[in-house]
Amino acid sequence: MVIRLLSAAGININGDMPWDIHVHDEHFYPAVLKYGSLALGESYMAGWWDSPEVDETIHHMLKARLDEQIKASWALKRDILLSRLFNFQHPEQAFKNGRRHYDLGNDLFSLMLDKRMTYTCAFWEHADTLDAAQEEKLDLTCRKLHLQPGMRVLDIGCGWGSFAKYAAENYGVHVTGITISEEQARLAAERCQGLSVDIRVMDYRSMTEKFDAIASLGMFEHVGYRNYHAYMKMARTCLRDNGLFLLHTIGGNRSFTMADPWLGKYIFPNTTIPSIAQIGKAIEDYFVMEHWQNFSVYYDKTLMAWYRQFNDHWDQLKDRYDNTFRRMWNYYLQSCAGSFRARCSQLWQVVLSPYGVPGGYNIPEKQVATAEKILHS
Structure with a gap:
């Protein structure tokens, strides 16, 4: 058979x-x-x-x-x-879920990822290297949010601070980044030292402050379908009426209530990949959908770049991680790449506004030497 x-x-x-x-x-x-x-x-x-x-x-x-x-x-x-009966992403469990993956070791992620440690899909349209592709994605995100100097920005699931650092350096904004990982928060604070960036260890449900823009890059997969409505309600509560919210998430072609069994057991505990229908249902009480972009073919390329870097640096990791971990990690990266290549998995960036952008939404052109212009002004 x-x-x-x-x-x-x-x-x-x-x-x-x-x-x-x-x-x-x-x-x-x-x-x-x-x-x-x-x-x-x-x-x-x-x-x-x-x-x-x-x-x-x-x-x-x-x-x-x-x-x-x-x-x-x-x-x-x-x-x-x-998964349909119980909420496996309630606040206490959410901390446990996240720490099982993101606290594996900053050494692992620093050697596998780009120089900014961006653990989300890169944007390869005008880039030939992982570093350049991740910067393209970060800049595209900033432009989609219409960031301007002096804005207060919330970064939900800030990781090691790549977006917070880039936005503060190049767009002159103040970023509050939140994560449930102590390891991520410690390194993110170090990497953003001297910038207008505040890193906090907290669950998103505890946030009540107001912001001019909100970014959620690679966080929504950990929310769980029973919490989608609460997540969008929190984002709307924290976003000013004229602000923009960018949701960057892996997506599925069909609606499910749990992730692939192997991925959920060994890599991302209790994750759920949202569908268009699930996202649409969650936002309908809170936001107008302004822009929806799918660049899932770039996640295949990103995952394979991570796979190569992980194995290129294995000699620096093998004293801490055994060969079973290596096979597990390689299977994770390669199987996910195969799923994106088969178009079974998607990567979406969705721009949302509370009441609709007057006159319609647009994505500003990329600026040259943005940081220099900010400093000069």
Whole structure:
């Protein structure tokens, strides 16, 4: 059955193509049939199978819709039911969820990411390197928010401060960044030292201050579908009537209440990828949708850049992380890249306003030497 399913996706066992699977342990077959994507990832971590290009293997599987041909196990059906009954992203649990991933170690992320440590999709339209592509994304975000010197900006899920630092340096704004990770907050404060940036460890639900603009870059995936309405209500409460809110999030083609089982178990606990319908339902009481952009093809390229940098720096990481972690992390990066390549996953930037921008919304052209102009003025 497994051989037949894989063959339908153009994947051969022990074949010569880069996406073919080489099986080292026969337990691979019954495990995948019984537990689907969870077993696929776990068996890779255990070394039961390999592929020269795991990203292409996953790409082929998803393009052939193999995930739809293997029935969900009882355990998965149970987890789906529980995700609909309980809020696994309530404030106390949210801190635990975030820390399991983002507190793995600043050394890991500093070696894998760009020089600004931007852990969200880059914008490669006019860039050839990861550093340049991330700066393009940060600048595009600032322009979409119509940032002007002196504005107060809220950065929800600020990470290691890449957006806060860029916006403060290049657009002369004051940024309040919030995160639930102590490790992120400590390094973000160090990297933003001397700038008009305030980094706080807090849950988004505790924020009540007013801001001229709000950015949420790669945070909404951790909110959970039961909290989408509360998240948008908080953003509206904290945004001035003439302000803009930019939501940058991974998106799915269909509405679900939980993430992929393997990804949820090993990488991002209790995450949920929102759909257009779920986002639309959440914003309808609070915002006007001004602009919606999909640049998901760039996440494939971003993930593969992270994959290369992680492995290029493995010698600096191997004393702290074992080989099972390396296989887990490689599977995470490559499988996600394959999902974006198959167009099963999307990346959206959505610009929202409280009452609609008078005369219509526009994205300002990129300015040259913005920081110099601010300093001169």
